[in-house]
Amino acid sequence: MSLHDQVMAEAARIQGLGETAGREARDPVNQPTINNWLEAMGNTNPRFAAGSGRGEAPPSMAQVWTMYGLGGKPPADDPLHGMMNVLTDAGYTAVLGTNCEQEYVRYLRVGEQVRVTTALDSVVGPKQTAMGEGYFVTSRSTWYVGSEVVATMLFRVLKYKPRSVVEERAPASVSKPETFVLRPMQNRDTEFFWDGTAAGELRIQSCNACGALRFPPGPACPDCGALDRGHVVASGRGTVFSYVVHRHPPVPGRDLPILIAVVDLEEGVRMVGELVNVEPDDIKIGMPVTVDFRRIDDDLTLPVWRTS
């Protein structure tokens, strides 16, 4: 699969996730924040002044309420952030805002608590632009008060390879593409698993009705059909049930071969994972392995297996 195909496949996956669950503004709509904004903008519109008695916020402040703030970080499931990471990993490191289209359904009022959702609208590219080769990434944000839509925004950025970087680093990026990571699906069904790996725990989904363990995670228990689910923490010990030595095709960012094993966990479920400290000729069916964790970045820690 070409890098472009990977980018578009990831775009399709993230688009398929739809709107994020929604993120609350840090503070309710409030007059002091409006006052700071009015002063900085030099906006003297009396309609928004403290003494107006109208309690309205300027419409173009809609986005201000849900900005991350100093040091704030997008949640792991944020679609725009996820798509940006994919493109950064593919070498499109620079970003430039190109379009911002906001619709104000109504003016916000002091005291209202705003919530924003984001969805990935489209990814178009690669395009040759004045800035360099890049993809146009369009996201759609929707602001709510309760269940009422109060404002929407289409926001488009160009995520591009700066020209100088393309010229200076192109040969290196072909031979050393280690920054690209194929990301597993992370969503509400699998969140507990990835939260676990980030915390150094290998978690197995369990049925709260009948107690059966299952992997991979899913909404319903395959034994009894119950939807109520929890998880247990695995011991991290298992044995190699089967394995493959992956020599071809190439995997972006990885030196081949890669050893992929199906591991029988002590708890009775099987997981697929990479074997990291063994040569292909030394793998044996039935050999004991223990889990280890490979931190990729803030959003992803992968479980891997070591011979024990």
Place this chain on the structure above:
Amino acid sequence: MGDVLAPWELPITPTLVVSTAIATRDFQDVHHDRDLAQGHGSKDIFLNILTSNGLVERYVTDRLGHDIDVLGIAIRLGAPAHPYDTLTFTGTVASVEDGVATIDVRGAVSLGDHVTGTVRVRA
């Protein structure tokens, strides 16, 4: 329709760039830290998008009346607005339909158009 809004010239200062960035709760370093902005390849700090939006709102409501309701702002972003440049807004009433006026707005700096777009207001 076809009415021209009086232009507005806004001198860009470091204080304007920084105070509006913080007032819009945008803490990206390129909007308040010249050393880091230059490290990223920019000439200087520059206005953030939320501020471009806010200034477009101010221009149209200052010109057409403070009580006018703004229904939408759609802008295309171009040249960066750096300190010691001047941002000059101009506007034209492009259409009035079903009680909604669409205003074409342009905000130019020395490098070219910083922002172009439309503002829809309840006429």
